[in-house]
Amino acid sequence: MGNIIQLSKSSPTSEWIDMSNQGTDCFLELLIMAANDxxxxxxxxxxxxxxxxxxxxxxxxxxxxxxxxxxxxxxxxTLIDDASFLICVTKEAQSESVLSKLPYKVNTEIVFPWLKQFAVLIELMITASER
Structure with a gap:
């Protein structure tokens, strides 16, 4: 059983981030470590x-x-500033300085698309809030 991250309950499945449990752990760990910096x-x-x-x-x-x-x-x-901050966090999470802090090698071909999709979902949230 894995985990799904989505914008809202009504989000189409094409926008979902569907991850394994181990992938979820890596994804969240990267975001948390990037935010610490x-x-x-x-x-x-x-x-x-x-x-x-x-x-x-x-x-x-x-x-x-x-x-x-x-x-x-x-x-x-503070929605716009906070969303912009989290988008910066997703970019920082892909940096070598953050990746090198983990005690294992990250499969960037899998995790980076999730981080990029997370930023897209945040941008969609901002757009939806401006309506």
Whole structure:
């Protein structure tokens, strides 16, 4: 059983990020480590804490760590800045400086498309909120 990350409950399956449990662990670990290297506001720290919680859930109960972006603790007042921050986190997560911190070799051909799709979902969320 794996995990699915999607924008919302009504997201088409073509937009889903469907990952194995091990892949989810790597994906979240990269995001968390990348965020550690960046300055964060209190709201941004809450978003990263949400990702940390999902990683803990995946460690305890694999296959239950999937989530919808619209369930994350976004703040309406800082949505654009926070979303931009998370997009920067996805880019930083693909950097050699972050990858080299892991004690294993990341299969970038699998994980990088997930990180890029996560950034796309964040951008879709911003677009939807502007309507």
């Amino acid at each position: 960046l300055e964060k506001t209190n709201h941004q720290e809450k978003l990263i804490s949400f990702l940390k919680d999902q990683k803990d859930i995946n460690d305890i109960a694999p296959g239950t760590a999937g989530f919808k972006l619209d369930e994350m603790p976004w703040c309406d007042e």
